Amino acid sequence: MTDPQTVLSVQDLSVSFDTPQGLVNVLERVNLEIREGEVLGLLGESGAGKSVLADAIMGLIPEPPGKVTGRVLYSGTDLRSLPESELAKIRGKEIAMIFQDPTSALNPVFRVGHQVAEPLEIHAGLKRRPAMLRVIDFFRRVGIPSPETRVANYPHQFSGGMRQRVVISMGITCHPKLLIADEPTCSLDVTIQAQILELIRNLVDELRSAVLFIFNDLAVISHMCQRVLIMYAGQIVEEGPVDDVFEHPRHPYTQGLIRSVPRLGARRLEPIPGHLPSVHEYLQGCRFHPRCPLPDKDAHCAQVSPALEPVRAGQRVACWKMGPDDVDAQR
Numbered sequence: 001m002t003d004p005q006t007v008l009s010v011q012d013l014s015v016s017f018d019t020p021q022g023l024v025n026v027l028e029r030v031n032l033e034i035r036e037g038e039v040l041g042l043l044g045e046s047g048a049g050k051s052v053l054a055d056a057i058m059g060l061i062p063e064p065p066g067k068v069t070g071r072v073l074y075s076g077t078d079l080r081s082l083p084e085s086e087l088a089k090i091r092g093k094e095i096a097m098i099f100q101d102p103t104s105a106l107n108p109v110f111r112v113g114h115q116v117a118e119p120l121e122i123h124a125g126l127k128r129r130p131a132m133l134r135v136i137d138f139f140r141r142v143g144i145p146s147p148e149t150r151v152a153n154y155p156h157q158f159s160g161g162m163r164q165r166v167v168i169s170m171g172i173t174c175h176p177k178l179l180i181a182d183e184p185t186c187s188l189d190v191t192i193q194a195q196i197l198e199l200i201r202n203l204v205d206e207l208r209s210a211v212l213f214i215f216n217d218l219a220v221i222s223h224m225c226q227r228v229l230i231m232y233a234g235q236i237v238e239e240g241p242v243d244d245v246f247e248h249p250r251h252p253y254t255q256g257l258i259r260s261v262p263r264l265g266a267r268r269l270e271p272i273p274g275h276l277p278s279v280h281e282y283l284q285g286c287r288f289h290p291r292c293p294l295p296d297k298d299a300h301c302a303q304v305s306p307a308l309e310p311v312r313a314g315q316r317v318a319c320w321k322m323g324p325d326d327v328d329a330q331r
């Protein structure tokens with residue numbers, strides 16, 4: 001068997017925004033790779049920059065006020081170098097995104113069935129009726145009742161949770177090679193969430209799609225993903241195989257995240273002290289410095305940003321105090 005191909009390679013991707021309060025560096029030098037048949041998780045607190053990363057990969061950051069630098073290689077082609085017309089073709093056919101905010105993904109003046117079927121007609125070459133039948137099938141699979149009649153409704157006729165299911169159908173009906181799922185089930189109840197996660201898994205198993213899976217629940221990430229990236233204040237602070245990162249977290253932030261997960265039977269939660277800084281408060285050195293509990297953090301941490309360095313096979317950490325040799329001493 002040949003090695004799985006790299007579908008997406010993001011290299012040194014940074015995003016800043018010009019705001020009335022000045023320039024803010026929301027995302028800093030993000031690197032990641034996703035291979036075919038792989039689900040890569042992205043985890044981080046609200047405001048960490050996960051959706052900005054997803055939008056930047058899709059070429060959806062408006063410039064200005066945004067400024068994007070770095071490379072987004074899809075099957076070897078830098079999407080950032082393509083004209084919008086070429087990018088739009090690839091986006092509809094091979095790369096799909098399930099948006100976190102379903103309202104912004106749907107056009108209020110078109111019927112939802114038409115909006116989900118259109119890419120199938122344009123990119124998959126399906127005629128109108130087979131395309132609509134496929135949409136009805138997907139609406140049923142994501143738990144939309146009476147899909148035959150619901151395809152004729154407009155977005156405002158759906159509740160928030162139902163709109164999210166429409167957007168999920170839109171993301172997966174065209175069988176993308178790369179799917180970016182930005183908190184795809186955040187407003188759905190757990191039973192329908194499980195069905196939708198299963199649909200995404202099938203996409204990966206049957207079509208060997210590559211998925212960037214953004215989610216704020218460690219248990220779901222652990223169930224869905226082979227590898228995970230931990231993002232703090234616009235930087236990746238740890239990455240590696242899910243089991244390694246969750247069982248042996250090396251970055252103090254990842255350790256805090258895992259300790260703060262509510263557990264059955266536990267009487268007290270252990271939240272990470274402090275709060276994620278706003279983008280206007282980002283520091284020049286390690287952005288986690290003000291919250292870091294390590295006793296030996298020092299002035300160097302506050303001045304120079306640490307790069308991701310390997311600590312064990314496949315696992316990398318951005319922390320000056322977590323080299324491969326002294327990892328065990330810190331635990």
Ligand SMILES: Nc1ncnc2c1ncn2[C@@H]1O[C@H](COP(=O)(O)OP(=O)(O)OP(=O)(O)O)[C@@H](O)[C@H]1O
Pocket residue numbers: 017019024026044045046047048049050051052053100216278279
């Ligand atoms: N156009 C913009 N101008 C200025 N700041 C922005 C802009 N878009 C996003 N940001 C800021 O970038 C930061 C990251 O936002 P983002 O939506 O990516 O967070 P997130 O990790 O997806 O959070 P959540 O889990 O709540 O979805 C936020 O502080 C946000 O305010």
Ligand code: SF4
Pocket residue numbers: 252253286287288289292293294296297298301302306318319320321322
């Ligand atoms: S680099 Fe320093 S401040 Fe940042 S997490 Fe590591 S020890 Fe803490």
Ligand SMILES: [Mg+2]
Pocket residue numbers: 050051052100182
């Ligand atoms: Mg988000």
